[in-house]
Amino acid sequence: MEKYQIFANDYHSPFWRNYLWVSAFYPQSKLIRIPQLDLAIRSSQNKMDYLVKLKSWSKTNKQLAFLVNRDINVLVNILEQTVKLGEKMNAYTLKLVTEDLSKYSSVKIIRIYDQHGRYNSLEYAWGTLLPVLDFQNFHFIENKLREILSVKLSKQEIERAFAVFTQPIEDSFAIEQEKSILKIYQNFPKELLKLDNENISAKLKKNYSRIYRQLLVHEQKYAWVFYVYAGPAAKVKDFLETLKFYHKKKINPVKKLKELALARSRLLAERKKYFAELNLNPADKRFVNLVSRFVYLKPRRKDFQSKSYYHLEFLQKEIGRRLRLSLGQVRAMTLEEIKQALNGHLIDPDKLNERARFHIIVPVGKKIVFYQGKAAEKFQRQNIKAEQVKIAKVKEFFGQTGCPGRATGIIKRVDMPEDMAKMNEGDILVSTSTTPSIVPAIRKAAAIITDEGGLTCHAAIVSREFNIPCVIGTGLATKVLKDGDRVEVDATKGIVKKL
Numbered sequence: 001m002e003k004y005q006i007f008a009n010d011y012h013s014p015f016w017r018n019y020l021w022v023s024a025f026y027p028q029s030k031l032i033r034i035p036q037l038d039l040a041i042r043s044s045q046n047k048m049d050y051l052v053k054l055k056s057w058s059k060t061n062k063q064l065a066f067l068v069n070r071d072i073n074v075l076v077n078i079l080e081q082t083v084k085l086g087e088k089m090n091a092y093t094l095k096l097v098t099e100d101l102s103k104y105s106s107v108k109i110i111r112i113y114d115q116h117g118r119y120n121s122l123e124y125a126w127g128t129l130l131p132v133l134d135f136q137n138f139h140f141i142e143n144k145l146r147e148i149l150s151v152k153l154s155k156q157e158i159e160r161a162f163a164v165f166t167q168p169i170e171d172s173f174a175i176e177q178e179k180s181i182l183k184i185y186q187n188f189p190k191e192l193l194k195l196d197n198e199n200i201s202a203k204l205k206k207n208y209s210r211i212y213r214q215l216l217v218h219e220q221k222y223a224w225v226f227y228v229y230a231g232p233a234a235k236v237k238d239f240l241e242t243l244k245f246y247h248k249k250k251i252n253p254v255k256k257l258k259e260l261a262l263a264r265s266r267l268l269a270e271r272k273k274y275f276a277e278l279n280l281n282p283a284d285k286r287f288v289n290l291v292s293r294f295v296y297l298k299p300r301r302k303d304f305q306s307k308s309y310y311h312l313e314f315l316q317k318e319i320g321r322r323l324r325l326s327l328g329q330v331r332a333m334t335l336e337e338i339k340q341a342l343n344g345h346l347i348d349p350d351k352l353n354e355r356a357r358f359h360i361i362v363p364v365g366k367k368i369v370f371y372q373g374k375a376a377e378k379f380q381r382q383n384i385k386a387e388q389v390k391i392a393k394v395k396e397f398f399g400q401t402g403c404p405g406r407a408t409g410i411i412k413r414v415d416m417p418e419d420m421a422k423m424n425e426g427d428i429l430v431s432t433s434t435t436p437s438i439v440p441a442i443r444k445a446a447a448i449i450t451d452e453g454g455l456t457c458h459a460a461i462v463s464r465e466f467n468i469p470c471v472i473g474t475g476l477a478t479k480v481l482k483d484g485d486r487v488e489v490d491a492t493k494g495i496v497k498k499l
Contacts, residue, residue, distance in 0.1 A: 233313070
């Protein structure tokens with residue numbers, strides 16, 4: 001019997017979120033005629049592994065690629081559904097931030113919690129179809145784009161055109177936030193940025209109330225933008241750190257905003273030039289146009305969900321208040337357990353703590369089964385392939401180009417928000433895979449190196465947005481590089497050298 005093996009990693013993903021993710025794959029196979037994926041999750045001490053039976057992924061990838069290749073509207077529909085559902089979900093959960101949840105009845109709490117879960121499970125069902133097409137060793141979108149470009153372009157031109165057509169032509173939420181804070185920075189009293197955040201806030205309230213209100217509005221709008229699954233949400237103090245970073249780097253906000261606008265204009269001009277040079281037939285032109293939409297919406301789906309998890313935190317805290325449980329303990333509960341507890345049944349906090357520390361969630365037909373403690377350890381021994389990592393002394397290794405460029409610097413491994421404090425400006429950030437939660441550290445990086453990903457992964461997208469040299473999909477960066485190593489990165493060629 002084929003065992004599960006690790007396919008990707010993540011961090012700070014609570015039990016309830018993991019449960020919703022695994023629950024998505026049975027309904028997914030009903031949304032579109034593809035075989036059901038056999039995917040599971042193992043979480044231990046805040047490190048989470050995505051588990052897969054590779055035959056399942058390969059079979060589903062081939063069928064989905066066949067359907068999209070036969071009718072591009074299949075992909076168009078997937079993208080449209082992720083946006084439609086994400087916007088509907090965020091509109092529904094926004095009330096959890098604006099309403100007095102202490103007045104909610106237990107029945108209402110359960111109903112909203114259930115609906116939030118249904119929205120997210122369905123969003124995963126639609127959204128995870130995108131990495132099924134393009135992730136790790138599966139490259140339908142990338143290969144088809146290269147095939148179209150190769151008809152009329154030289155090898156060197158293919159790489160440049162590929163970078164152009166895989167760049168979103170719409171702003172991500174991260175860039176929207178960046179532009180918003182840059183506008184605040186234009187009129188910000190720079191002399192205050194030498195103070196600690198508490199004193200800055202006090203002086204802003206007293207002498208610059210309009211700017212302080214702008215920061216509060218910014219917080220209200222973008223508190224969730226680095227949240228991912230479990231936060232913490234960004235506060236005014238976090239955005240003040242961004243302003244301090246701008247000040248330290250002597251960034252001119254007016255010039256920076258103009259540069260962002262100019263970069264977009266240049267991108268659109270390059271797209272126009274390549275379209276004229278390629279003279280594509282209508283079907284190929286539609287596909288190439290759709291690639292940038294694919295790259296734009298793949299992370300945006302995750303942003304919709306991050307926002308919904310940020311909203312859900314308010315309800316989870318209210319549940320915790322009523323049950324005298326911590327936020328982490330509530331996040332370790334199933335919906336049925338919350339329902340029972342709100343109706344007076346006793347809940348064992350020790351079991352919730354054990355589950356939060358270590359759990360495995362797997363699909364069994366239409367049902368979802370989870371294991372914790374000794375049961376999880378037994379399942380792990382019998383059903384999960386042990387990693388066999390044998391890395392010889394490596395002085396040079398390769399990956400894909402996420403964003404071209406060169407840099408030399410000191411390695412800092414950053415996987416979680418807690419790791420960001422060690423990141424200095426000009427360091428080389430190495431990560432299993434980047435997420436929005438570590439974007440403040442990414443801003444400081446001279447280059448980015450990741451184990452995972454393809455050219456539509458988060459690291460590739462954000463590196464191009466911030467124009468940071470990036471090498472992705474190395475498979476071993478975090479295994480051969482450690483904090484303090486000095487490396488040379490040639491992201492244009494996808495080469496990393498230890499010095």
